[in-house]
Amino acid sequence: MSEKVKIRIxxxxxxxxxxxxxxxxxxxxxxxxxxxxxxxxYVLKNVNLEIKEGEFHIFLGASxxxxxxxxxxVAGFLNKTEGHVTLDDKEILGPGSERGVVFQNADSAIxxxxxxxxxxxxxxxxxxxxxxERRKIAFDALELVGxxxxxxxxxxxxxxxxxxxxxxxxxxxxxPEVLIMDEPxxxxxxxxxxxxxxxxxxxxxxxGKTILFVTHDIAEAVYLGxxxxxxxxxxDASIVDKIQVPYSYPRNIxxxxxxxxxxxxxxKLENAIRSSxxxxxxxxxTASEDYEEEEAVSKIAV
Amino acid sequence: MRNIPRKIIKSGFIxxxxxFVLWGIVSLxxxxxxxxxxxxxxxxxxxxxxxxxxxxxxxxxxxxxLLGWSRxxxxxxxxxxxxxxxxxxxxxxxxxxxxxxxxxxxxFLTLFLMWFGVGEESKLILITYASIFPIIINTIAGVxxxxxxxxxxxxxxxxxxxxxxxxxxxxxxxxxxxxGARLGLSTAIISIVGAEMLAANSxxxxxxxxxxxxxRTDWIFVGIVTLGIxxxxxxxxxxxxxxxxxxxxGVTG
Numbered sequence: 001m002s003e004k005v006k007i008r009i010x011x012x013x014x015x016x017x018x019x020x021x022x023x024x025x026x027x028x029x030x031x032x033x034x035x036x037x038x039x040x041x042y043v044l045k046n047v048n049l050e051i052k053e054g055e056f057h058i059f060l061g062a063s064x065x066x067x068x069x070x071x072x073x074v075a076g077f078l079n080k081t082e083g084h085v086t087l088d089d090k091e092i093l094g095p096g097s098e099r100g101v102v103f104q105n106a107d108s109a110i111x112x113x114x115x116x117x118x119x120x121x122x123x124x125x126x127x128x129x130x131x132x133e134r135r136k137i138a139f140d141a142l143e144l145v146g147x148x149x150x151x152x153x154x155x156x157x158x159x160x161x162x163x164x165x166x167x168x169x170x171x172x173x174x175x176p177e178v179l180i181m182d183e184p185x186x187x188x189x190x191x192x193x194x195x196x197x198x199x200x201x202x203x204x205x206x207x208g209k210t211i212l213f214v215t216h217d218i219a220e221a222v223y224l225g226x227x228x229x230x231x232x233x234x235x236d237a238s239i240v241d242k243i244q245v246p247y248s249y250p251r252n253i254x255x256x257x258x259x260x261x262x263x264x265x266x267x268k269l270e271n272a273i274r275s276s277x278x279x280x281x282x283x284x285x286t287a288s289e290d291y292e293e294e295e296a297v298s299k300i301a302v
Numbered sequence: 303m304r305n306i307p308r309k310i311i312k313s314g315f316i317x318x319x320x321x322f323v324l325w326g327i328v329s330l331x332x333x334x335x336x337x338x339x340x341x342x343x344x345x346x347x348x349x350x351x352x353x354x355x356x357x358x359x360x361x362x363x364x365x366x367x368l369l370g371w372s373r374x375x376x377x378x379x380x381x382x383x384x385x386x387x388x389x390x391x392x393x394x395x396x397x398x399x400x401x402x403x404x405x406x407x408x409x410f411l412t413l414f415l416m417w418f419g420v421g422e423e424s425k426l427i428l429i430t431y432a433s434i435f436p437i438i439i440n441t442i443a444g445v446x447x448x449x450x451x452x453x454x455x456x457x458x459x460x461x462x463x464x465x466x467x468x469x470x471x472x473x474x475x476x477x478x479x480x481x482g483a484r485l486g487l488s489t490a491i492i493s494i495v496g497a498e499m500l501a502a503n504s505x506x507x508x509x510x511x512x513x514x515x516x517x518r519t520d521w522i523f524v525g526i527v528t529l530g531i532x533x534x535x536x537x538x539x540x541x542x543x544x545x546x547x548x549x550x551x552g553v554t555g
Contacts, residue, residue: 126456
């Protein structure tokens with residue numbers, strides 16, 4: 001890992017989309033229970049982070065905490081409201097091939113009308129790379145993810161784990177500087193997941209890419225990451241804790257020290273969730289007091 | 303062995319037998335020129351097969367249908383893709399579509415004759431008009447079913463807007479385009495009668511429309527049955543080809 005900062009997130013904030021605002025102010029809406037009050041319309045607020053070149057970085061947080069929102073901003077699919085998100089000191093304004101994305105659901109991300117080979121060649125084809133060279137690069141990428149011999153199959157002939165490998169190979173073949181992964185192994189069975197985790201570490205070691213990996217699985221975070229960013233819960237979510245995992249690869253998940261570290265990380269995450277819940281409660285209370293006051297005032301007015 | 307009766311029922315064979323029997327029974331109560339029996343219809347059929355008239359009518363109508371339908375595909379698919387993908391195109395064109403698709407082709411019959419003459423052109427335009435709306439509307443629907451993640455994937459692999467249109471929008475909409483093409487073909491066949499009602503001197507529509515002048519109700523029946531059979535097999539053929547060649551696009555037949 002070099003000391004060069006690859007991705008910098010600086011005082012970044014993201015408000016809920018204006019179109020969804022009506023939802024946020026609906027009291028008693030189960031999914032948005034916390035979202036009462038006029039100031040609480042930030043999903044992410046004051047997020048600061050530096051990711052070094054070649055780093056394996058994890059975003060860890062509960063479901064709905066805003067980590068995928070941040071990932072989408074880094075990928076360029078969503079616009080931020082304020083602050084800066086830069087790659088090599090250049091502001092990120094949209095998607096780009098220097099940031100490869102591996103999506104959670106391989107079925108919706110890969111192209112079912114293309115063979116495995118063609119899927120993997122896609123990024124190169126868009127860039128106008130010659131056919132022979134495309135084939136060679138795709139071949140290497142497929143070999144790297146262990147899909148040799150499946151080149152001419154169509155995605156519907158592959159298992160879930162193999163489809164996810166196709167997605168990884170497709171991203172690698174396009175040769176991005178950063179690989180952004182959104183809970184890529186979440187939908188796989190435990191066995192396949194473990195295999196793919198090991199392979200991801202191997203691929204990372206071999207290619208030296210910067211990896212940004214989102215997960216809510218604490219064991220996965222500790223098993224894979226060099227650094228873990230812990231998220232509080234939206235609204236007003238941010239990175240509240242950063243942990244460095246002090247163990248070398250390959251890690252043994254059954255190792256006592258790793259087990260202790262998972263416990264330690266769990267506590268950190270629980271703290272983050274608890275304190276943001278308390279904050280939301282506080283806000284809700286103030287908001288409803290305001291509301292009652294307003295109501296009292298309006299009654300008097302009547 | 304027990305599967306054989308099931309297969310017969312499933313094939314729709316029994317329905318056809320029942321239909322024929324009912325047809326036969328009903329025709330007993332009426333004269334030939336009012337409601338010809340299956341046998342009388344068969345005789346009429348033999349007559350126009352032997353003198354070559356039916357084949358000529360079929361071939362001219364099939365040509366018209368295919369030409370008009372192909373034009374509808376050529377215009378309708380790109381228009382539908384653009385409307386579905388680009389909101390600005392949608393804002394401009396959709397109001398027209400939602401107005402004109404409720405005006406039946408027959409409504410334009412005399413106008414088209416006036417504007418495009420009594421030759422082939424007016425008939426082709428009528429068929430194209432009739433079949434273009436299901437094609438456009440289904441294509442739009444197809445574009446809307448594409449998962450936005452596919453566009454995100456394409457863009458983060460370096461595709462620009464045009465490339466993602468060609469490599470994601472077009473193939474992603476294929477199953478719905480096919481549905482539109484099938485519906486378009488059936489409306490094209492339906493509209494052939496209207497198109498050949500005026501200013502034609504051959505074709506199945508012409509046969510159906512003019513046979514009443516000679517009290518040849520049996521020929522009308524032949525024309526109707528032929529149209530039904532043509533449509534039935536055209537659709538089967540289209541589905542078969544699509545299922546064979548477009549399986550990976552999500553066409554299930």
